[in-house]
Amino acid sequence: MRRARLSITGRPVVITGAASGIGRSLARRLSGLGSPVAIADVDEAGLKDAAASLPGPVLARVLDVGDADGVLRFAGEVREWLPAPLAAVFNNAGVAVSSTVLDSLPEDDDWLHQINFHGVVNGTRAFLPVLVAQDDGAIVNTSSVFGLVGMPYQSAYCASKFAVRGFTDALRHELRGTGVRAVTVHPGGITTNIARNARIRKDPEGLGRTKEQMAAQFEAITMTSPDKAAAIIHRGVERGRARILVGPDAYLFDALARIAPTHYYDVIARAEPRLRARQGRARDRAS
Numbered sequence: 001m002r003r004a005r006l007s008i009t010g011r012p013v014v015i016t017g018a019a020s021g022i023g024r025s026l027a028r029r030l031s032g033l034g035s036p037v038a039i040a041d042v043d044e045a046g047l048k049d050a051a052a053s054l055p056g057p058v059l060a061r062v063l064d065v066g067d068a069d070g071v072l073r074f075a076g077e078v079r080e081w082l083p084a085p086l087a088a089v090f091n092n093a094g095v096a097v098s099s100t101v102l103d104s105l106p107e108d109d110d111w112l113h114q115i116n117f118h119g120v121v122n123g124t125r126a127f128l129p130v131l132v133a134q135d136d137g138a139i140v141n142t143s144s145v146f147g148l149v150g151m152p153y154q155s156a157y158c159a160s161k162f163a164v165r166g167f168t169d170a171l172r173h174e175l176r177g178t179g180v181r182a183v184t185v186h187p188g189g190i191t192t193n194i195a196r197n198a199r200i201r202k203d204p205e206g207l208g209r210t211k212e213q214m215a216a217q218f219e220a221i222t223m224t225s226p227d228k229a230a231a232i233i234h235r236g237v238e239r240g241r242a243r244i245l246v247g248p249d250a251y252l253f254d255a256l257a258r259i260a261p262t263h264y265y266d267v268i269a270r271a272e273p274r275l276r277a278r279q280g281r282a283r284d285r286a287s
């Protein structure tokens, strides 16, 4: 089926989780290309810094995306501020928890679901009426490759990202025949602060690693920079994609989930140490 293109470049956008990582890169990229950007994050200092670095018009608000009323208030402010019709809403804010299911703490998993899933639902509910009234624009919800495959020690994260995928797919089909799109983003490993900001009570693999060591190991196997991720997401939305895979590892995970729907982890577990060693060598050569 032919995909209708959607031009968002130079048009207003909303981005949550814009103080760091992919959200910050998206804000910088789109602002640099002329888009007025409304950005939100729970990290006040990071948000201030991000806003100050943007070359164009910006509305910045400290916001917890898990607070449905706060997100509705933010949407009201954005509506007042909009210099032109809204082109896209990037429900990007997210966090991680690493734990075995056996040791998982309900308060950590609830914290994550409130942000990763309910934050996406809150952002969609708050901004969808604006896009529907315009009959134009895109809701772009960030899932993960962990919304395509289940990974050990990531049960809450995987559950939240599978939920984002299901929610966004359902929305896409509801929007058939309208000018509004629903887009799911599945990033592979992106070199951001996500692992450093994660809640990890103890090494889930029992290897006694500190959180910093685990974050460094995660970063060693990431394949994509946040700027590159922002470019892929931007291009995917403009091309009218319903689903955007970000990074070579995302294509690999997607293929594995189809080819070996119950045994994909056998392949991943075998490939992981080799990937880690190769990335480490590449980094040593670059430094």
Ligand SMILES: NC(=O)c1ccc[n+]([C@@H]2O[C@H](COP(=O)([O-])OP(=O)(O)OC[C@H]3O[C@@H](n4cnc5c(N)ncnc54)[C@H](O)[C@@H]3O)[C@@H](O)[C@H]2O)c1
Binding pocket: 016, 017, 018, 019, 020, 021, 022, 023, 040, 041, 042, 043, 046, 063, 064, 065, 066, 092, 093, 094, 095, 115, 142, 143, 144, 145, 146, 186, 187, 188, 189, 190, 191, 192, 193, 194, 195, 197, 222
């Ligand atoms: N980095 C990766 O490898 C990767 C892979 C797949 C998916 N993702 C997803 O990409 C998105 C962006 O993550 P990132 O990698 O850029 O991480 P990051 O930690 O660099 O950025 C996430 C941002 O979200 C903000 N945030 C956290 N809780 C919030 C809340 N309650 N309300 C508002 N903002 C909040 C943080 O303050 C931070 O600025 C997340 O949804 C994440 O799950 C990341």
